[in-house]
Amino acid sequence: MASLIAILDLKGKPLIQRSYRDDVPASCVERFLPLVLDIEEEGQQVTPCFSSQGINYMHIRHSNLYLLALSARNSNAVETIMFLYRLTEVLVEYFKELEEESIRDNFVIIYELMDEMFDFGFPQITEPKMLQEYITQESHQLEKPVQVRPPNELTNVVSWRMEGLRYRRNEVFLDVMESVNLSVNSKGDVVRAEILGVVKMKCLLSGMPELRLGLNDKMMFENTGRVIKGKAIEMEDVKFHQCVRLARFENDRTISFIPPDGDSELMTYRLSKPDAKPPIWVEASIENHRGSRVEYLVKVIAQFKRKSTANNIEIYVPVSNDASTPKFRASTGRAEYAPDKSAFVWKIKQLAGGKEFLMRAQFLLPSVTNDEDVPKRAPITVKYEIPNFTISGIQVRYLKVVEKSGYESHPWVRYITQNGDDYSLRTAQDKGSEPIRQSTY
Template sequence: MLPFQGCYGFVHRDPSVVNAMDFKVGASILRSSSRLGKRSTNAFKSHKEAERRRRQRINAHLSTLRSLLPSVTKTDKASLLAKVVHHVKELISQAAQVARQDGDGFCSGSSGGGGGGSEPEKYCAFPGESDEATLSYCDGEAKTMRVSVCCENRPGLNWELSQAIRLVRGRAVRAEMMTVGGLTKCVVVLQWASGGGGDEEARILRRALKAVVENRVSGCGLGQNVDGVNYFHVKVVGLLFVATTRVNVSPSLVLELLQRIARVIKDYLGILNEDSLRKNFVLVYELLDEVIDFGYVQTTSTELLKSYVFNEPIVVDAGRLQPLNPAAIFMQGTKRMPGTAVTKSVVANEPGGRKREEIFVDIIEKISVTFSSSGYILTSEIDGTIQMKSYLTGNPEIRLALNEDLSIGRGSGRSVYDYRSSYGSGAVILDDCNFHESVRLDSFDLDRTLTLVPPDGEFPVMNYRLTQEFKPPFRINTLIEEAGAVKAEVILKISAEFPSSITANTIAVQMPLPKYTTRATFELEPGAIGQTTDFKEANKRLEWGLKKIVGGSEHTLRAKLTFSQELHGNITKEAGPVSMTFTIPMYNASRLQVKYLQIAKKSNTYNPYRWVRYVTQANSYVARI
């Protein structure tokens, strides 16, 4: 026996034991190799996922670069990076050139007002990372100031900046603008008008520029608070009526007050526009003094104000004025309403000192309809009002009868889609309505008659809303097709679905076009008269105007579009929807009618004039493409 045999493992063992040990060793090796395989697979999957995320980040950054570069379509990565390098070099060169310029490029001075011996102030026209608005006086004899605004680029920014400058009666003499990466910097040099340029104007301008930077100009709504003062305004026929207060009051109260003040002024002046207000300033001032006394509202009733305000207005000739509403086209046919129907004052007398006894009742409806791309009606609504204007002396009692089958509430479940005519029969189903405080409803449930003693001036007798089905006056069909790589054709068709005895006036159709549209040519139907077409390149919009449309007729417009780049995707998603505005005299879609207008007689010879007119206007008339 060798002495060291056991040390090297050559020990004699039982064969069965050796086989068992070999099996265990083999199993252990297999388990080890299996664990190594799982680790390798997991590592491979993790590496693959990391590589995928890295490619996504690269592609996202490349897309961002592609969107930042001007006039770049989809290109490969190498060309894109080459253009980025070239563009960055150009920006560096421009920045170096601007940095070498001194304040003489625009004006020189300092924020403290600028003295003759101060060094020129350098500026950079590139937008910074933060929003800011700065003012600085320029050197020289004339009162000039440099205005700098840096903020996020958005539509209407130039208009907001110009409005801020007009607020202080400044005149822009030079301007520069630069937009980089969605940020815009505007530098404007303005001169003050005579007597301007003081600290007060600078303070107002600085506050206005702050509102521009904070984007509070276009989104301020009807009321806002500035330095503790609440400002409220309403717009009536192009005129702004503004109220200010430091007290925390209800905005609805102030807005309603402004509307009533506008109504009272219109009752007295007859015509509500800038010319009539300027010529009757003393009368308007006297009316405001009676309506509001030391900040407290006294009355807005024209009837009560006639007891305190006796001055007659200076009448403005309505014949040379452009109509601000469709009042001039309310009546059609052989019997027309006098031209002074809407522009007549409730206090002015006729020539010769006599006053004509007459009363006007207007049924005005504003339609909101949304059509789907296939022509089906998605939403439809009518907002209507019965407006009355009385020139009757003594305020006699009036009985106003409506449709006998008038229903209020949606529980009836009936449809009014069986349109016959503007004067036809059929159920009229209103969702809800409200009445003026002077209306008595004693017999309304019985025979649908309203009894009232009309106050002086113009007032709404009844407001109503209808969302049941009704036949819209117009149908709009739109078709847009690609006519090549950079061309498309648009076909607009309007169908008037009301009787031929009725004519719609002042029709305007608008359609937004793709933002890369550069040109549009139009083709009207043969024999078209009184139609205009235009392509607004600034806001990429197609406009089609028609002077009048007779009921039952159809009109078609073809437009050929040219684009600055090839079409990608669905063009219908980048165009539309088509919107339409119109006015239809002597027509109402709801078929609400005034059956008779009865006035209590003072004597057998008392027979005032009665005028009833209907008009339908488009509130939101939209057709999707």
């Protein structure tokens, strides 16, 4: 429980606050930032939870704002912190961007949301779609109610879905999206390979259906005694939307749920696979001609199945800041100089699996530098997207829709693999002007 919730700017000035109990004075909010600064001056790390003079301060930071909860009791700090994150998600859902201006322009709605989401210091409703059903961004005139009763969404056991939904065409779309984070050292060894997966869902189904999703999960086959046909994977760090029945998943690895309406994120997972073959591999050889010019020979290899095709490949190769007069020759796609990124980029619209291509680049260097002055070369970075392909091998075995009316439904599944936030390959630090060896490529 918490006694007071407040949103502050970076200077510690409260923009909005709501008191739910009388055991914490409002003046404690203004003491928050000085306490944070005192902790930092002492060389200590500011933790999300700390106490001072009998008051517990629990906070998170979003953009240029602090979201703060105060309590005078031994509260559940983790639950309170999670509530602050949920409050952030709800406000972002309402206002698209959560910043000082959006708070100042929407005091009334924020107070309504804080009252519905928190009751006498206890978290209550945190589902954005449910809140949007009866707290809208439109102005309302006060009318005398005929009957005082709580909204249906509050009494519904399935809080993330409304009753009475109707669609002319019942469809559900699943997007299995995997992002690959990769780090390759200058010797060509993969030092880190990580797959971050997410299953996104768009549900356009009538009524209150139950969905059952089956994946080629290794543990599912082992628990049910089924024969493994094809490749099975072992997912790590699996996290589900609250609609998934966790007890059933733990028992027989069946993913069953009543889905939220519209767009939602059903599950996320992570795979650490250092032995995984990178889908897009890039090699580069660099020849430095005594500081007068530098030549690059870049090779890209599509290391995935021939039936798949990568789209919108962009390969960023770093160059020296004083390089000029670029010349390019590519066997496919086009290359261009990007001086604002201190790199040149090789763009390929489509790259079929198993294919490989070469590109040459030449730059003039206006000044002669010593080898000792050559800075450490930045890594090559790659962007791409491969539809109908997953690097982990995850597959949707079935997606069943069960609804009491027995209507016909149309499930659709799509797979996408793309680069993650860190997909980088380092090149060997060149020393001198050794010729480019064509046989290596």
